Amino acid sequence: MDYKTSPFVDKIIEIKTSKHIPDEVINDNLMIIEEFLQNHIKCTPGPMSDCQQLIAGEEERLAYENGYIYIRFNHCAHWLHDNKYYLLTRNFLYANYNVLDFTQTFTDYLEEHKNLSNDEKKEIYGNSLALLKKNLENEKEWKGLYITGKFGVGKTYLLKCVANTYAFNNKTVVFLTANELIKVAKEVISKEDQSAYYQLEKKCLKADLLVLDDIGAESVSEWSRDEILFGILNHRMEYKKTTYFSSNKDLAALEKSYINKKALSNYVKDEQLKAARLVERIKALTKEVTIKGYNKRY
Incomplete structure (x- = not known):
């Protein structure tokens, strides 16, 4: 069997290219692929009552891993519409706040500031908003931002909106202060039970997005600098994992x-x-980048 003679050849080539599947694997699994393409229903955002899937809320997808092609199921766009915060709660591996109490995204942030003129935005944010927009729209852009500014200008608020956007885009997220990271490490060592810290460290290493808020405000020691922070940041640098910081x-x-x-x-x-x-x-x-402005806390 040769996929080039298939009535679905154009779609197969699209799948082959996007997933980098060799020709021989495509041909070996041609029946599975054709059946998938023939029966696949793509849901668009809307209420679950509009879902046409055989299993309501579950959409088939074609997966390619370790040289094999599989049919798997994901929640469809209708299910996600009726469970709008599912991705938010699932993709936050760790957060030092209740993510359901703060659900704003970067789009919401821009909407909140839409009345600012371009000159005002440039004065307050410099090029930070443009860089954030570019990062969020381009999956290949892995470099984050180091956001500085005085107390209370809204650095943490902005980063929470950014973190939520990554989570809604199905990226895993860890959000915490540098001080909290060091505190957890100290507590587990004093209890002679390091499993809790290692779990947190693993999340910091592996998350698609790590936000270290208020870095530089923690008590500095050789141990926290060289054993904790350096290890995590060096790993994320080597593996090009997106990382954001805020600091005064x-x-x-x-x-x-x-x-x-x-x-x-x-x-x-x-x-x-x-x-x-x-x-x-x-x-x-x-x-x-630097954010300017007045202290919004009082």
């Missing part, structure tokens, strides 16, 4: 804050190198 300090000030002030004089240069090594990972992971 720009990167130059952050680097200074990670130098252990108690180090003996003959170790100061070594401390400077270690601090620089950490910040270099952040630079490799992000583009630095």
Whole structure:
């Protein structure tokens, strides 16, 4: 059997190209593929009452893994319409807030600020909104942002909207402060039970998006800098995993804050190198932007 003689040849070529499936695998599984294409119903967003799937709410999809082609089921667009926060709750692997209490997305954020003129947006946000829009629209763009600004200008609020957007786009997310990450590590070590931290660390390593909020505000030690933060950020840099940060300090000030002030004089240069090594990972992971404005907390 040769897929090039199939009545579905155009769609098969599209599947083959998008999933990078070799010709021989396509031909070996041609009956499965043709049956899928003949019977497949693509749901469009709307209430479940409009769903035409054989199993309401479940849509077939063609999967290709480890050299094999499978038929699998996903929740369809109708099911997701009636369960609008499902992706949000499923894709947050860890968050230091209740995600169902904050469901705004980046689109909602732009809507909230639509009355600002272009000059006002440029004055407050610089190029940060344009960069965020580009990141969210282009899956190949993996570099995040290092967002700086004074207390209360809305850095965390903006990052929550961004994190929600990634989750709604079916990307896994971890959102926490740097201080909380270090605190969890300290607590489990003091209890001589490190399993809780290792679970959190694994999530930080593997998540499609990691947001480290308020970095540089935690108590700095050689251990937290070199064993905790560096390990996670180095891994994410090597595997090009999207990472965002917020901080009241720009990167130059952050680097200074990670130098252990108690180090003996003959170790100061070594401390400077270690601090620089950490910040270099952040630079490799992000583009630095600044948000201006007034303190919205009072």
